Amino acid sequence: MSDTSMSTQRRPISSYLLRRPKVRLLGLLALPMTWIVGVYIFSLFLLLVTAFWNVDPFTSLVSPAFNLENFRLIFTNSAYIATSIRTLFIALAVTTVCVVFAVPLGIFMAKIASPRLRNALAVAITLPLWAGYLVKVIAMRLVFTEEGFFNWLMAPLGIRGPGFSIPIVILTLTYLWFPYMALPVYTAIRQIPPILFDASSDMGAKGFMTVYRVVLPLIVPAIIAGSVFTFSLSLGDYLAARFTGGSTQMIGSIIAANINLNPPVAAAYSMVPITFVVIYLMVARRTGSLERM
Amino acid sequence: MKRKNQVLFGALAVAAMVISSCGSDDGSADVEISVPDIPMHESMGDFEGELNIVNWSGFVEPAWTDKFTADTGCKVNPRVAGTSDEMVTLMRTGQYDIVSASGDAALRLIVGGDVQPLNIELIPNFSDDIAAGMKGNVYDTVNGKPYGVPIGRGANLLQYNDTITNGAPESWDVVWETDSPYAGKITAYDAPIYIADAAVYLMYHEPDLGIKNPYALDETQLAAAIALLKQQNTIIGEYWSDPVAQITSFVGGNTVVGTSWEILRKFAAQDNLKTTLPVEGSTGWFDSWLVSATTKNVNCAYAWMDYTSQPEVNGAIAVNFGMAPANVAFCGSSAEAQAHCDTFFAEDEEFFERIWPWTTPIETCVDGRTEVKCTSFQDWTNAWATVKG
Numbered sequence: 001m002s003d004t005s006m007s008t009q010r011r012p013i014s015s016y017l018l019r020r021p022k023v024r025l026l027g028l029l030a031l032p033m034t035w036i037v038g039v040y041i042f043s044l045f046l047l048l049v050t051a052f053w054n055v056d057p058f059t060s061l062v063s064p065a066f067n068l069e070n071f072r073l074i075f076t077n078s079a080y081i082a083t084s085i086r087t088l089f090i091a092l093a094v095t096t097v098c099v100v101f102a103v104p105l106g107i108f109m110a111k112i113a114s115p116r117l118r119n120a121l122a123v124a125i126t127l128p129l130w131a132g133y134l135v136k137v138i139a140m141r142l143v144f145t146e147e148g149f150f151n152w153l154m155a156p157l158g159i160r161g162p163g164f165s166i167p168i169v170i171l172t173l174t175y176l177w178f179p180y181m182a183l184p185v186y187t188a189i190r191q192i193p194p195i196l197f198d199a200s201s202d203m204g205a206k207g208f209m210t211v212y213r214v215v216l217p218l219i220v221p222a223i224i225a226g227s228v229f230t231f232s233l234s235l236g237d238y239l240a241a242r243f244t245g246g247s248t249q250m251i252g253s254i255i256a257a258n259i260n261l262n263p264p265v266a267a268a269y270s271m272v273p274i275t276f277v278v279i280y281l282m283v284a285r286r287t288g289s290l291e292r293m
Numbered sequence: 294m295k296r297k298n299q300v301l302f303g304a305l306a307v308a309a310m311v312i313s314s315c316g317s318d319d320g321s322a323d324v325e326i327s328v329p330d331i332p333m334h335e336s337m338g339d340f341e342g343e344l345n346i347v348n349w350s351g352f353v354e355p356a357w358t359d360k361f362t363a364d365t366g367c368k369v370n371p372r373v374a375g376t377s378d379e380m381v382t383l384m385r386t387g388q389y390d391i392v393s394a395s396g397d398a399a400l401r402l403i404v405g406g407d408v409q410p411l412n413i414e415l416i417p418n419f420s421d422d423i424a425a426g427m428k429g430n431v432y433d434t435v436n437g438k439p440y441g442v443p444i445g446r447g448a449n450l451l452q453y454n455d456t457i458t459n460g461a462p463e464s465w466d467v468v469w470e471t472d473s474p475y476a477g478k479i480t481a482y483d484a485p486i487y488i489a490d491a492a493v494y495l496m497y498h499e500p501d502l503g504i505k506n507p508y509a510l511d512e513t514q515l516a517a518a519i520a521l522l523k524q525q526n527t528i529i530g531e532y533w534s535d536p537v538a539q540i541t542s543f544v545g546g547n548t549v550v551g552t553s554w555e556i557l558r559k560f561a562a563q564d565n566l567k568t569t570l571p572v573e574g575s576t577g578w579f580d581s582w583l584v585s586a587t588t589k590n591v592n593c594a595y596a597w598m599d600y601t602s603q604p605e606v607n608g609a610i611a612v613n614f615g616m617a618p619a620n621v622a623f624c625g626s627s628a629e630a631q632a633h634c635d636t637f638f639a640e641d642e643e644f645f646e647r648i649w650p651w652t653t654p655i656e657t658c659v660d661g662r663t664e665v666k667c668t669s670f671q672d673w674t675n676a677w678a679t680v681k682g
Contacts, residue, residue, distance in 0.1 A: 055671075060381065060401075079679040141538070145545030163477070163547060164531055242483075243538055246531045249681040257485075260378030261674045 051268035060261050070268035080254065084272050087251040090166065091234035091276075094173040095227045098181035101174075102226065106186040107215065111197070125182045133176065134239065140172040141243045164246035172240045177233050181226035188222035189215060224284045231280055235273040326435050326657050329406030331586050333438075337415055337595060343368045344593040347383045347392040349580065350375075351614040352444070357606050364600070367593035377486075384408070390588040391597060393444055395578045396432030397486050400653040401670070403433070403440050408583040410438040415595050418602035422622035426645040431659050432652040433581045441581030442598040443619035445611045447637065448577040448648045449482065449490065450568040452543065452553030461569040465494050467550050469525050476528035480542055480551030483532035485670065485677040486651055489576050490552065491518040491525075493649060497573040506660035507576065508652040515668045515676060522680040532681070536560075555637055556615025574647035580616075611637070617645075 017024045054065040074080045105125075109118050128136060141164075143149045150161045162168060192215065200210040238252025251273055258266035344367045346353050353371035362368055372389065374380040377398035384392050384407050394402060402408045413419050423443055428434075433441030453462055457475070467473045468481065469491070481487060492507035495517055504514050530547055533539035540561045542548040558568050582601070584594045601607055608623030608630055617639035618624070624634035638644040652659060658667040668676075 060378075060671075061385070061405075073675070077675075077679060079682050082682050083678075138537075141541065142545070145541060145547050147546040242535070247526060247529045247681060249678075253681075254678050257678065258674065260376070260382055261485075262671060265675075 102185040106189040110189040177230040180229035184222040188219040333410040341590040397651040445616040446579040447616040475549040478549040480548040483534040485673040509658040509660035577648035579650040
């Protein structure tokens with residue numbers, strides 16, 4: 001008894017909170033909730049509400065109203081539709097390429113490479129994250145210019161790069177977001193118990209069969225987790241298209257072009273990538289992968 | 294878009310020019326535009342002690358603001374803006390006193406009532422030395438009232454890689470026509486205002502469209518310009534809005550011909566990259582100081598406009614940014630100044646007569662037509678998105 005009173009005296013805040021669970025909860029969540037609701041959700045809400053507002057065609061001043069004109073523009077203008085489809089294609093392509101690279105790399109790092117090589121590869125994957133985003137985009141631009149590194153390297157083989165176009169945008173975005181796919185996939189493969197590989201081998205499965213029947217099903221949650229990053233980050237990007245896409249236009253390019261002159265159209269158009277991501281998450285949830293993440 | 298019936302249309306064009314020259318020489322004067330009535334500053338008073346400027350990068354530097362602050366006691370707070378749209382947005386916040394607006398921002402600010410008419414008598418350095426071509430343009434002089442004090446100007450020129458083109462292209466057709474020998478290696482400016490460049494080309498090659506001013510397009514004329522831009526889109530290599538991207542595109546060999554500024558050619562620093570003004574003429578950017586309608590530091594603003602109109606200061610800004618100074622008295626001040634002026638055609642009014650200064654397209658046709666409604670900048674922005682597909 002005397003011990004308790006001692007500690008009560010010494011830790012007044014703790015004992016106060018111990019007796020009041022609601023205050024405790026409030027204290028715990030106050031800061032993150034202020035952030036999420038006050039800053040994140042509220043500003044997102046303001047942005048989306050703007051999509052229904054009017055804009056003065058001359059002064060670009062926005063005034064509250066309710067009209068669906070901006071949405072009509074987005075769903076009837078062929079350029080907007082084509083750009084949405086193109087952006088979706090680019091995001092899916094980036095995700096696919098990331099998976100195709102990440103799975104063999106992850107298997108190699110987790111199961112084959114020596115610890116020293118494994119560490120070296122882990123550093124190599126994460127190292128680009130240390131460089132600025134714009135630096136990486138410009139670097140890709142310099143690599144793929146007509147007289148750039150790629151064409152110089154490939155010249156003896158008679159190969160020339162495609163010039164700034166959609167394939168280079170996909171490659172640039174893959175370069176930017178690859179760590180977000182490679183790290184979860186590698187971690188997931190490392191966590192597969194070695195006995196499963198032994199069991200698979202005992203039952204007569206060769207290497208590819210083991211990867212297909214044992215490894216892939218176990219790392220699907222990691223692939224989904226990685227793809228949420230690669231897919232949604234690619235959907236929102238526009239600087240890669242600006243610097244390495246030639247005349248390629250993405251959703252972000254149109255939003256950026258409208259943000260000062262016609263904020264309601266920009267807001268309405270930003271619903272498109274949000275819709276894509278929501279659909280993607282719902283599909284991912286159906287597969288049950290989100291619960292296992 | 295080929296030059297069909299050029300002789301006939303040429304004759305028509307000449308006739309049209311003769312007729313229109315009776316009224317105005319650039320198809321832009323005598324336009325009545327409705328603007329909010331804002332009083333102008335009558336006489337100079339005490340300096341308020343500070344001046345908040347929205348400016349292009351390189352316009353406001355300690356090299357010349359320090360002396361201004363020492364002379365007047367007005368502390369200068371610059372805020373650099375990246376685009377004309379950003380300048381307009383910043384000026385509308387009411388937190389700034391003065392802006393270095395290009396013509397595509399100026400008219401929007403004037404008609405929106407965001408800036409006030411100027412009392413030129415309070416700016417003695419706004420004198421005969423200011424280049425004639427920079428005075429009285431529709432983007433900063435509305436209904437006879439001046440709103441802007443010129444800073445400098447530059448042209449959107451055709452830059453070409455001489456080792457590949459073997460000489461200057463005579464016409465802009467190398468960037469517009471699908472049979473261009475440089476298809477796939479063409480660059481164009483990435484902004485809605487670039488529609489005016491298509492209009493300039495159409496003015497010359499399709500006179501039956503009746504375009505008299507590239508910033509006064511009715512719906513048919515805008516549709517024709519957009520069709521031309523869509524045609525260009527099939528042969529374009531890259532659009533540029535970032536100067537660094539444009540320079541690396543030319544230097545790296547991705548681009549052979551395309552829109553450029555004299556200063557970008559200088560920065561690229563390659564002898565085989567040259568610029569030319571093709572036969573059709575071109576567009577350009579003319580920058581002026583505009584004073585906020587709600588400024589609390591109006592005396593400092595006037596002092597600043599007068600100070601920066603001095604030959605030395607105006608020249609320093611022009612050299613730092615890479616453009617033709619508004620005050621051509623600067624050119625005679627030294628051999629270096631003269632070289633700068635020659636590079637940027639500062640004293641060459643014949644050159645700048647072939648340049649259409651960026652002007653915000655508004656519903657009132659700035660070429661004086663009253664029977665039709667012209668397309669606004671909003672229409673241009675929407676149309677621009679369709680160009681790139």
